[in-house]
Amino acid sequence: MKNVRLFKLTASMALAATMGACTNSSSPEDDFFEFTSSSKGDSSSSSVDVSACKTVKESLATPTKFNVANDSDTSWTFSWEYTRNSDRPETGFRIEYLDLDATNTDWKSEGTTNAEVTLYKLQGKSKVGKYYRVVAIDDCGRSDGSNRLQINENGSTSVSTATDADLGVPTNFAITDTLGENLWLVSWTYSGDKDSYVLQRFIESKNAWEKFLTIDDRTALETVIDTAAAGKYIRVAAVYEGKVSTYSDKIKMPNAVVKSSTTSSNPSGGGKSSCVPAAPTNLKAMRIAPSVWRLSWDYKRTSTCSESGFMVQSLDMKNPVGWKDLGESAVDVKLFNLDGAKFRGMSFRVSAKNGDKKSEWTDPVEVTTETKYSTEYNFVTPTLKASVYKVAGGFEMMLVVDKNFPNEAMVSSSYTESLKYEFRWGGSAPEKMDTITVDKTSVTMKFTDKEKLCSSFGQVRTIWKDSNKNTDVSEWSNPVGSLTVYSNGLTDAEKLCPYVYKDESSSSSAE
Structure with a gap:
């Protein structure tokens, strides 16, 4: 049985290593490119002997060490290892994908390979943003899934060790509070691993469940439901590294309250009104790019007077000649976006209106570059890992972003023009280090001198450019490299840098 392993090298080296591992075949391209689109392992096939399958007791072995090499921004090569169960050999392998943005979050077939072919070529921009895994198949079924990996939105990849082990089930899913008209708080309990949660609603006309809400906060055990799910059954599941748990029991949401087009406070429907609406409270400013x-802001409507909308005013602190009307938002819309650097350093306030009457103004808030980003956007300091290894003609150090990637809210925001990483590396002060800005999650530095390799380290930060061509950068990550003081997060499998650097601060204090 032939096993093909793809090591974590540059794309060209990984391809060369993989091709070299396939030389036992009649032609290297046979194993590397011979893929089929037939649906192997489908028990509905006319060639399946159903009675024979009922007598099968052995299980198909599970593929392991599912990995990926980046050939380009739109091309990747999957590889895996497989030890066949001789009592139930596979007839092939199926690559499956999971799209968490789809309305039906189920694993689907991407393609198949023949038996013993443990490589698969994936191509196309449409393949990004999804999770992938591999299963062994025969005419009677399939194996458990391998570990999974993700092709990120920028074309980079991340490999997980998570398998198809059961994640558990969210329980005690219930409506726990009514927050206002057409607003309900639902909560649940869950103790398993999770990155996020996904909520589905049942659409009777389609007789199907569809996703309507994703919660990126892994600590959340509650969320607010509005008219998007009013009158429908809903359920919740946990998501961990591409694996979706079993869904909770379903609950039925109350029907939406339909508002009348007129109010008793203004029966004539004219521009004049005899009542003053309540004032908004808790005005806040958050940065979203x-x-x-x-x-x-918050707003609690009184039973005797309804608002017809909200007014927003601005005050230029550099030229404070007075408050100016900036814009309005509609009934129940308690948000207002300030798009452009011209608003930096200005103050804002909000009032509810009803015809020609206005409530009192909120306390003002100022927006600056120090205003915190909304928690919806994961604009934080990335973490870094490094590995050193020997190559033809010298050595290489690879720096790879490990965690704290920009999340889907940042990537898909209409205000985002680009998201990139700036790497810097060297062995001296930051101002003397080399830098490079890329849209990938890794860079590789080449060395001919092992001493320089073993005295180097690197850092990374995220650069966010918005649609106004303005940028912001995260903090630099902690240094990682072959210097002993920065070696946390370093992989040196070949023990190229076995030096022990003396901690001069501790030795001098000991003297």
Whole structure:
């Protein structure tokens, strides 16, 4: 049985290593490119002997060490290892994908390979943003899934050790509070691993469940439901590294309350009104892009007077000649975006209106570059890992972003023009280090001198450019490299840098 392993090298080296491992075949291209689109392992096939399958007791072995090499921004090579169960040999392998943005979050077939072919070529921009795994198949079924990996939105990849082990089930899913008209708080309990949660609603006309809400906060055990799911059954599941748990029991949401087009406070429907609406409270400003801010506020309507909308005013602190009307938001819309660097350093306030009457103004808030980003956007310091290894003609150090990637809210925001990483590396002060800005999650430095290799380290930070061409950068990550003081996060499998650097600060204090 032939096993093909793809090591974590540059794409060209990985391809060369893989091709070299396939030389036992009649032609190297046979194993590397011979893929089929037939649906192997489908028990509905006319060639399946159903009675024979009922007598099968052995299980198909599970593929292991599922890995990926980046050939380009739109091309990847999957590889895996497989030890056949001789009592139930596979007839092939199926690559499966999971799209968490789809309305039906199920694993689907991407393609298949023949028996013993443990490589698969994936191509196309449409393949990004999805999770992948591999299963062994025969005419009677399939194996458990391998570990999974993700092709990120920028074309980079991340490999997980998570398998198809059961994640558990969210329980105690229930409506726990009514927050206002057409607003309900639902909560649940869950103790397993998770990165996020996904909620589905049942659409009777389609007789199908579809996703309507994703919660990126892994600590959340509650969320607010509005008219998007009013009158429908809903359920929740946990998501961990591409694996979706079993869904909770379903609950039925109340029907939406339909508002009348007129109010008793203004029966004539004219521009005049005899009542003053309640004032908004708790005005806050959050940053949602480098030069875009979002105002939000709370509002509790009184039973005797309804608002017809909200007014927003601005005050230029550099030229404070007075408050100016900036814009309006509709009934129930308690958000207002400030798009552009021109708003930086200005103050804002909000009032409810009803015809020609206005409530009192909120306390003002100021927006600056120090305004915190909304928790919806994961704009934080990335973490870094490094590995050193020997190559033809010298040595290489690879720096790879390990965690704290930009999340889907940042990537898909209409205010985002680009998201990139700036790497810097060297062995001296930051101002003397080399830098490079790329849209990939890794860079590789080449060395001819092992001493320089073993005295180097690197850092990374995220650069976010918005649609106004303004940028913001995260903090630099902690240094990682072959210097002993920075070796946390370093992989040196070949023991190229076995030096022990003396901690001069501790030795001098001991003297």
